[in-house]
Amino acid sequence: MSAGEIFLWIIVPYVAMTTFVVGLWWRYRTDKFGWTSHSTQIFESKILGWAGPAFHYGALAAIGGHVIGLMVPKSLTEAIGMSESTYRWFSAIAGAVAGAVCVAGFVGLVYRRATDPRVRRTTSRIDIAVYFLLVVLIGLGCLMTFAHNLLTTNPYDYRDSVSEWWRSLLTFQPDVEAIEGANTVYQVHAIVAWAFWALFPFSRLVHALSIPLQYLGRPYILYRRRFAPAPGRPR
Amino acid sequence: MRVKAQVSMVMNLDKCIGCHTCSVTCKQVWTNRPGTEYVWFNNVETAPGQGFPRRWSDQERWKGGWELDRRGRLRLRAGGQLKKLLTIFSNPDLPTIDDYYEPFTYDYETLVEAPLGKRDPVARPHSQLTGKPMEVEWGPNWDEGLAGGLESAPKDPHLQGIEEEVRMTYEQAFMFFLPRICEHCLNPSCVASCPSGAMYKREEDGIVLVDQDKCRGWRYCVSGCPYKKVYFNHNTGKAEKCTLCYPRIEAGQPTICSETCVGRIRYLGLVLYDADRVQEAASVPDERDLLAAQRDVFLDPEDPAVREAARSAGIPEDWIEAARRSPVYDLAMRWGVALPLHPEFRTLPMVWYVPPLSPVAATLETDGYEADPDDVFGAIDNLRIPLEYLANLLTAGDVDEIRSVLRRLAAMRSYMRKREVLGETDEAVPGRVGLSGPELERMYRLLAIADYGDRYVIPQAHAELGQRLMQEQGGCGLDFEDGPGNCGAVDSRPDTSSPRVPVDGERFHLVDLLTKGGRGS
Ligand code: SF4
Numbered sequence: 001m002s003a004g005e006i007f008l009w010i011i012v013p014y015v016a017m018t019t020f021v022v023g024l025w026w027r028y029r030t031d032k033f034g035w036t037s038h039s040t041q042i043f044e045s046k047i048l049g050w051a052g053p054a055f056h057y058g059a060l061a062a063i064g065g066h067v068i069g070l071m072v073p074k075s076l077t078e079a080i081g082m083s084e085s086t087y088r089w090f091s092a093i094a095g096a097v098a099g100a101v102c103v104a105g106f107v108g109l110v111y112r113r114a115t116d117p118r119v120r121r122t123t124s125r126i127d128i129a130v131y132f133l134l135v136v137l138i139g140l141g142c143l144m145t146f147a148h149n150l151l152t153t154n155p156y157d158y159r160d161s162v163s164e165w166w167r168s169l170l171t172f173q174p175d176v177e178a179i180e181g182a183n184t185v186y187q188v189h190a191i192v193a194w195a196f197w198a199l200f201p202f203s204r205l206v207h208a209l210s211i212p213l214q215y216l217g218r219p220y221i222l223y224r225r226r227f228a229p230a231p232g233r234p235r
Numbered sequence: 236m237r238v239k240a241q242v243s244m245v246m247n248l249d250k251c252i253g254c255h256t257c258s259v260t261c262k263q264v265w266t267n268r269p270g271t272e273y274v275w276f277n278n279v280e281t282a283p284g285q286g287f288p289r290r291w292s293d294q295e296r297w298k299g300g301w302e303l304d305r306r307g308r309l310r311l312r313a314g315g316q317l318k319k320l321l322t323i324f325s326n327p328d329l330p331t332i333d334d335y336y337e338p339f340t341y342d343y344e345t346l347v348e349a350p351l352g353k354r355d356p357v358a359r360p361h362s363q364l365t366g367k368p369m370e371v372e373w374g375p376n377w378d379e380g381l382a383g384g385l386e387s388a389p390k391d392p393h394l395q396g397i398e399e400e401v402r403m404t405y406e407q408a409f410m411f412f413l414p415r416i417c418e419h420c421l422n423p424s425c426v427a428s429c430p431s432g433a434m435y436k437r438e439e440d441g442i443v444l445v446d447q448d449k450c451r452g453w454r455y456c457v458s459g460c461p462y463k464k465v466y467f468n469h470n471t472g473k474a475e476k477c478t479l480c481y482p483r484i485e486a487g488q489p490t491i492c493s494e495t496c497v498g499r500i501r502y503l504g505l506v507l508y509d510a511d512r513v514q515e516a517a518s519v520p521d522e523r524d525l526l527a528a529q530r531d532v533f534l535d536p537e538d539p540a541v542r543e544a545a546r547s548a549g550i551p552e553d554w555i556e557a558a559r560r561s562p563v564y565d566l567a568m569r570w571g572v573a574l575p576l577h578p579e580f581r582t583l584p585m586v587w588y589v590p591p592l593s594p595v596a597a598t599l600e601t602d603g604y605e606a607d608p609d610d611v612f613g614a615i616d617n618l619r620i621p622l623e624y625l626a627n628l629l630t631a632g633d634v635d636e637i638r639s640v641l642r643r644l645a646a647m648r649s650y651m652r653k654r655e656v657l658g659e660t661d662e663a664v665p666g667r668v669g670l671s672g673p674e675l676e677r678m679y680r681l682l683a684i685a686d687y688g689d690r691y692v693i694p695q696a697h698a699e700l701g702q703r704l705m706q707e708q709g710g711c712g713l714d715f716e717d718g719p720g721n722c723g724a725v726d727s728r729p730d731t732s733s734p735r736v737p738v739d740g741e742r743f744h745l746v747d748l749l750t751k752g753g754r755g756s
């Protein structure tokens with residue numbers, strides 16, 4: 001294991017994870033007021049009307065795919081009787097659909113941000129950094145899904161390499177060998193993804209953690225007291 | 236019975252002169268910050284006219300407020316919780332900035348710096364959103380005082396069904412001003428629409444607020460409010476709304492719009508209501524019964540049983556006393572001359588309006604009558620257009636209700652005129668509208684000549700609970716910890732030619748570092 005490898009496959013991931021966790025905690029503690037989706041819909045609604053949902057639903061599906069691909073070990077899918085080829089077609093087709101929808105939405109969103117002067121004006125540097133990382137991540141992701149999985153006779157099995165390494169990181173026994181031999185495209189995707197996670201707490205991406213599921217089933221009207229009732233007073 | 240107190244307002248439309256002082260002072264206090272350039276917590280619109288944002292009351296279009304489903308249950312017009320979550324990535328009913336107006340400023344620097352020349356320099360309008368020169372095509376009060384006339388005014392949704400007559404009798408146009416703030420509804424659809432649970436109604440005084448720390452910018456409150464009185468701050472990415480100047484109310488002072496109202500049209504007071512009956516009242520099947528249902532929710536502070544229940548609900552004694560002296564209760568309940576704006580939205584709004592008699596009188600004058608109060612009294616029935624218009628605005632289309640309110644107001648004028656000018660007391664007049672002479676006189680005093688202390692009966696927030704309030708007086712209402720701040724945020728640069736959208740949304744240090752110069756400064 002060279003120093004470079006240790007840096008790329010051990011230090012980078014753990015630094016990114018730490019930044020993610022500590023950064024989120026710090027941001028939440030110090031900047032609840034800045035925690036928002038920072039929507040620009042009030043400036044431009046037409047393109048956002050289709051591109052926003054397409055991008056977000058595509059991205060959510062892709063995230064789901066990542067969770068399955070990275071977290072579920074091969075032994076498990078095999079144990080439930082799913083053959084390698086079934087898994088491959090499932091992941092390739094679902095991944096391709098999610099990727100295509102996400103890309104369509106993303107292109108719409110970037111187009112609107114670049115061309116609508118009002119939206120453009122609200123774009124911060126950190127937004128640009130996020131957009132840049134997303135371009136790389138989504139681009140490589142689609143390349144992998146289409147070129148290395150869907151449209152090839154010899155699909156690349158990331159579950160033997162990338163996934164093993166990813167899970168080994170979570171158990172604090174990093175398996176560098178698993179990723180070392182992986183396909184270069186996958187390696188680059190992984191490294192850029194760490195940059196993405198490290199940036200996450202400091203960008204408006206945090207709104208992703210605020211999906212308001214608590215709304216479901218909540219009573220509609222909320223009341224709050226300004227002052228706590230004095231002792232002995234009924235509420 | 237679950238007794239709650241609500242600070243509410245009545246505006247006497249007959250006395251509004253459309254001076255916009257209220258809007259300006261409100262803006263100076265609350266929305267003179269970047270991101271809220273287009274925001275008017277208080278605005279005064281001309282009726283008939285399109286309003287602000289344009290055609291806000293057209294709920295076919297905006298889907299604000301509540302409606303009844305087929306089984307008669309109350310539901311949000313824009314759809315329930317699941318639908319909201321599924322469409323959260325793009326709110327289908329959100330107005331865009333063009334429905335309000337693109338905020339602009341002028342290139343004043345040119346006036347100062349232009350070289351000596353033959354022609355006077357001109358300051359050109361610049362967009363406050365992009366900083367670019369722009370043509371101003373719409374603005375707040377663009378159709379002020381019926382400007383835009385037949386092109387603009389007939390787009391007013393309240394004219395639905397009477398457009399034709401309005402066009403034909405335009406020479407006899409009627410007009411009045413309608414100042415609007417948040418209604419601080421008893422059944423607020425903005426609160427119900429907020430997925431994050433950031434909006435709430437205060438138990439103590441019913442003021443509806445947005446928790447700036449919990450808002451995540453999903454924007455459903457903006458579309459959910461049928462009065463379009465929640466605004467999106469495009470700089471902070473959060474919702475903001477009229478606060479009923481709660482720091483002032485807590486100190487026993489009237490809101491800034493009331494305090495500075497030139498026409499003295501505003502009244503503030505407490506209303507006690509039964510929170511257990513709110514749902515039921517908002518769900519009555521016939522829209523025209525909503526007014527009566529809402530009045531039913533209010534509790535009579537003269538009733539000892541009500542006072543006892545209020546006490547056991549923890550409402551302080553001085554608040555109960557204030558409720559007994561409430562000008563709002565007098566106008567809305569005792570004399571029934573104040574009406575809620577658009578009761579059919581089913582939010583049970585708590586800013587009520589005394590409908591204007593003036594458009595009626597004005598139309599009479601052009602018909603060759605002299606607008607003698609007695610004539611007005613007799614002629615109200617013949618004035619179909621203003622009556623229907625007012626009914627569309629204030630009683631869900633119930634013309635009879637408007638007529639009876641106007642008759643009461645006309646009776647008051649007639650009674651007082653006879654007494655003051657002719658020295659006669661005609662006791663038949665009050666009887667015809669179901670009130671007594673002394674009552675009419677009290678009504679006259681409150682509507683015409685009431686003092687500050689009679690117009691604003693606001694008990695202080697409870698002293699032993701709110702001692703910090705004194706320290707906060709004179710401070711800035713938004714300067715609480717993590718609040719958006721206000722007083723400090725006024726752009727210090729004299730240069731308005733290149734307006735900017737500075738970053739004060741994300742205050743995280745690294746973010747500041749990375750965004751320096753980012754948001755277009
Ligand atoms: S008027 Fe005020 S309280 Fe009522 S729904 Fe609108 S924002 Fe909410």
Ligand code: SF4
Nearest residue numbers: 251254255257496498
């Ligand atoms: S300050 Fe009073 S009179 Fe003037 S526009 Fe406002 S409400 Fe009307």
